[in-house]
Amino acid sequence: MDTHAWIDFWNGDLAKAGDIVADDFTWHVAPLTGGPQQDHTGRDNLVEWVRSSHENMPGLKFTVDVGPIEQAPFTVIRWFAEAGEISFHGTDILRVEDGRIAEYWLNADGLWAAQQLGIMPRS
Secondary structure (H helix, E strand, O other): OOHHHHHHHHOOOHHHHHHHEEEEEEEEEOOOOOOOOEEEEOHHHHHHHHHHHHHHOOOOEEEEEEEEEEEOOEEEEEEEEEEOOEEEEEEEEEEEEOOEEEEEEEEEOHHHHHHHHOOOOOO
16 A cells, blocks of 8 residues: 555645545544544545645645554554644555455544634633
8 A cells, every 4th residue: 555645645636536545435533623533434535634634724635653563454544634724634545356446434633723724612
């Protein structure tokens, strides 16, 4: 699994999706307001999510802090993201099948990012 391509994709190279993300891709993420994880499907939906992330946070840039840590079929990456004055961390767990990402679990400081964006109130 080419983790550089995954980071490039998150840094806005959306054309990489076809090469690195499976057609029947699924991802799991906890909602900002709490509650059980939400499951999403489809490579095109992921592309749209990344596109909207860049629209909402101009200059968004991801770098790898730790990893990749690999134990087939899983790859784990700890990353740092920043966009201007906004910054947050996260961890991606990727399940790779036939060389492409089939499943993705996102664990991120999403609440902290939303508070910095003014979307959610700070405590």
